[in-house]
Amino acid sequence: MKFDIKEEHLIIKPYKSHESIYVREQNGRYQEIRRVLSWLLIIAFIAIPFLQYHGQQAVLLNVVNQQFRFFAITFWPQDFILLASLLMVAAFALFFVTSWLGRVWCGYVCPQTVWTLAYIWVEHRIEGTRNQRIALDKQANSFNKLQKKLTKHFLWLLMSAVSATTFISYFIPTTVLYSDIVAFNCSGIVSFWLCFFTVCTYGNAGWLREKVCIDMCPYARFQAAMFDKNTLLVAYDKTRGEGRGARKIKDDAKQLGLGDCVDCNLCVEVCPTGIDIRNGMQYECINCGLCVDACDDTMARFNYQKGLISYTSEQQLLGGKPQQANVKVIAYGIFTVAISIATSYWISSRVPLETSILRDRNALYRTNYLGLVENTYTLKILNKTQQALHYQISVTGLEGASLTLPKDLKIAAGVMREIPATLSVNDYNLTQRVTDINFTIQAIEQPDITLQKMTKFYSDITMDSDNKYVNMKTDIRKYKE
Ligand code: SF4
Numbered sequence: 001m002k003f004d005i006k007e008e009h010l011i012i013k014p015y016k017s018h019e020s021i022y023v024r025e026q027n028g029r030y031q032e033i034r035r036v037l038s039w040l041l042i043i044a045f046i047a048i049p050f051l052q053y054h055g056q057q058a059v060l061l062n063v064v065n066q067q068f069r070f071f072a073i074t075f076w077p078q079d080f081i082l083l084a085s086l087l088m089v090a091a092f093a094l095f096f097v098t099s100w101l102g103r104v105w106c107g108y109v110c111p112q113t114v115w116t117l118a119y120i121w122v123e124h125r126i127e128g129t130r131n132q133r134i135a136l137d138k139q140a141n142s143f144n145k146l147q148k149k150l151t152k153h154f155l156w157l158l159m160s161a162v163s164a165t166t167f168i169s170y171f172i173p174t175t176v177l178y179s180d181i182v183a184f185n186c187s188g189i190v191s192f193w194l195c196f197f198t199v200c201t202y203g204n205a206g207w208l209r210e211k212v213c214i215d216m217c218p219y220a221r222f223q224a225a226m227f228d229k230n231t232l233l234v235a236y237d238k239t240r241g242e243g244r245g246a247r248k249i250k251d252d253a254k255q256l257g258l259g260d261c262v263d264c265n266l267c268v269e270v271c272p273t274g275i276d277i278r279n280g281m282q283y284e285c286i287n288c289g290l291c292v293d294a295c296d297d298t299m300a301r302f303n304y305q306k307g308l309i310s311y312t313s314e315q316q317l318l319g320g321k322p323q324q325a326n327v328k329v330i331a332y333g334i335f336t337v338a339i340s341i342a343t344s345y346w347i348s349s350r351v352p353l354e355t356s357i358l359r360d361r362n363a364l365y366r367t368n369y370l371g372l373v374e375n376t377y378t379l380k381i382l383n384k385t386q387q388a389l390h391y392q393i394s395v396t397g398l399e400g401a402s403l404t405l406p407k408d409l410k411i412a413a414g415v416m417r418e419i420p421a422t423l424s425v426n427d428y429n430l431t432q433r434v435t436d437i438n439f440t441i442q443a444i445e446q447p448d449i450t451l452q453k454m455t456k457f458y459s460d461i462t463m464d465s466d467n468k469y470v471n472m473k474t475d476i477r478k479y480k481e
């Protein structure tokens, strides 16, 4: 027996090679929704770094100084748990939307989709329609081809540079960044990141496009776990569409034994990931709805009912009714709301003040020249607000104690200051060798910013068997009333 085994059948390819995809431009209901959303997102992305709040950039992720400012709130590395909580809110919101509406994030608001479609829009303006672009790529090199290609890549690079600069301006104040760029005075590290993000944007949105979604995006891989038979997805109605076949508008499909699919191939040509949705649900589908718009146009041209390709659910495709209350969706929704409320409360009740107290390492206590027992501390106070504040510091828990502090307790915004503090007390006021005390730190300008910190006051006082207090150092017995 003779086997016909070709060499390519013996090679295991870890990655599927992709053919170039020439996306046809499509108008329609869902494309209009995406266009509006894309514009809103792009405008917000560019405008947010220019917003000012109390004379400062409202949103600034200052990695060098480890301050992450969002309008009135500044997060510090110490607030990492709070940031983790915010990320959890975002994750649960994404799970909620995905289990309810499928991959709408991918199709409508994912930056990869928004930027890719914007780059395709530019390509269409320069190189023409899908068929013209295919023809241009097949053409031999010519001045006309070179001119079009150079113009397109120049515009892509320009868009990438603007995106990269905008992105960096979330990390470096716009006033500094833009004046440095205009004056050609950017530091080496800033120049590196500007070039890096320009190349990444150009590569991702111009060249890699759908390959990022198909081969690189981890979200595409695990989101199927959130799907069930009620999840909204883009699907082709096979029962109605098959057998597919070309025909003229005036032909009677029933007489010809044809389904509603006229096999125009438009649903494939408009698809940014290059799939044929008629082959069933595929993980490459980003739920963008472009094929729905394309097919609805065709259906309208042939006077057929729209919706041969539509947003539907597996349940509906099998003839069932759409389920109104899906337990998984409701559970994700409840989690999202609960975590959002908890995080909002956490943020609103957060005190923008951080304090730690270090004791003097050289001596637990000492007796000063007045005969008072003395403990010294170093208070580290971090002003987490966005303005300079004066603080007052007091101690409770030790009767008759006096606290010696520097005169000026002003701390600039975002600054941690070390403040030496000396606490002294007559040992007649002491009832035990180690006393728990509380430091209270309060901002004078904003008294609601107040924090208490517990520490200990050490002395050489102890009790003897007669319940009398003894100064261990001098061995003088002292009697308390
Ligand atoms: S199959 Fe349709 S919805 Fe899915 S990615 Fe392609 S065009 Fe978008």
Ligand code: SF4
Residues within 6 Å of the ligand: 236, 241, 244, 260, 261, 262, 263, 264, 265, 266, 267, 268, 278, 294, 295, 296, 298, 308, 309
């Ligand atoms: S767009 Fe509609 S009619 Fe045309 S091939 Fe696709 S499913 Fe068939």
